[in-house]
């Protein structure tokens with residue numbers, strides 16, 4: 051090895067140009083088409099057509115569910131150790147193909163390659179390994195029962211699980227469902243978002259290569275209204291794990307009620323607040339983290355801290371620091387390997403986000419940002435933007451924007467800050483900045499949110515549950531709690547006396 055050799059930067063554009071991508075669904079261990087019906091999937095980076103995506107219909111959904119049902123008994127009989135080995139083999143293959151997966155994720159979603167190579171793909175692999183390892187470390191219970199009997203409480207898989215996932219973290223959120231569902235012995239039919247199906251389709255191929263039996267992991271591509279609804283209404287799907295909007299969550303509850311009462315776990319929308327108190331030890335750090343909380347992933351994060359509530363005495367100083375910190379999230383060519391943001395999921399979504407900026411400008415003010423950018427011929431790029439001068443009950447404070455647009459608002463008292471933060475229909479996340487330990491505990495206790503981060507934002511890891519209160523949904527991704535979405539306790543009572 052030559053110690054002076056330095057790695058050349060990767061020519062991601064060259065690699066992207068050389069790709070030839072397969073957009074066909076993956077059912078029962080192989081790629082398959084739905085009677086030739088396909089729709090192009092387009093990259094928001096530069097508008098290029100990436101692949102022709104199979105538009106599955108109810109027939110393909112039936113085939114995928116039947117394959118998953120057939121595969122279930124053998125997958126269960128593999129035992130926890132066998133499933134662990136198979137999932138670890140998949141994780142190893144994903145690692146071997148990490149750059150390829152990152153490129154697919156960037157092309158499909160518009161995320162910068164610097165993030166997909168360092169966050170999305172390694173994060174998905176780490177979560178997969180975590181659940182694979184957890185598979186054979188679960189124990190049951192031996193509850194106290196009357197003399198002459200023994201009762202065993204075991205955790206049983208539910209059978210065929212469907213997962214419907216969104217486009218903002220396509221691979222990571224797919225693995226948040228796939229890993230605990232498969233590790234605990236279920237088989238899966240997964241529907242990716244129609245905008246971002248390519249990385250998970252490739253993972254399904256790698257799963258077959260890793261020796262995961264046919265039918266254990268199926269990917270049905272296509273629209274929510276057709277494929278998603280067919281899964282939600284299916285009489286042979288035992289559980290449905292969803293991440294997406296609150297509006298679609300409602301339709302899934304109705305579908306479950308109208309069909310077979312399939313178990314639901316719903317990770318829905320959010321409108322999360324970041325509360326910055328004047329006693330914050332390091333206001334600059336708070337501003338840098340606030341920018342991350344509001345603008346990371348182009349602000350397309352369900353737990354984005356897009357309401358920044360700042361105590362009045364430090365509001366103006368904080369606003370200046372935030373403007374400086376936001377510069378790190380200026381959009382750039384996602385394949386250039388640079389820091390900063392990439393493209394939003396589509397120009398149409400950027401239009402919808404821009405409407406909020408237009409409203410903010412008309413009814414309040416744009417403190418900074420606010421402009422659309424055209425990069426590589428695509429105008430799916432938006433500057434990080436902060437709105438101000440809007441009353442605390444304005445729509446901008448309550449509705450999910452799902453783009454790089456935050457609102458800044460001054461408060462006077464702790465009670466006012468907590469009341470403002472809780473005054474939304476959502477309850478996914480919140481952050482608190484203070485150096486007063488009592489206040490940290492008091493405010494964290496009062497905030498109605500599934501995760502409260504103190505002196506950081508949007509804290510999350512494999513070991514901690516992630517999910518919402520109120521209309522942000524129910525059920526939890528990540529941590530051992532996720533197994534609750536995919537298993538049910540079973541009592542075996544043995545009478546011997």
Ligand code: NAD
Pocket residue numbers: 214215216217218219241242243244272273274275277278279282293294295296298299301316317318319320351352353450452478517518522523
């Ligand atoms: P969406 O609800 O429109 O779509 C999510 C998924 O549901 C997609 O796969 C889509 O095809 C499918 N779908 C759409 N209509 C359907 C229907 N009628 N029946 C069944 N499936 C259907 O959401 P989106 O625009 O893709 O993603 C953004 C939303 O996701 C935001 O609201 C965001 O907050 C939420 N989200 C939540 C979390 C969380 O963990 N709570 C994480 C990421 C995103």
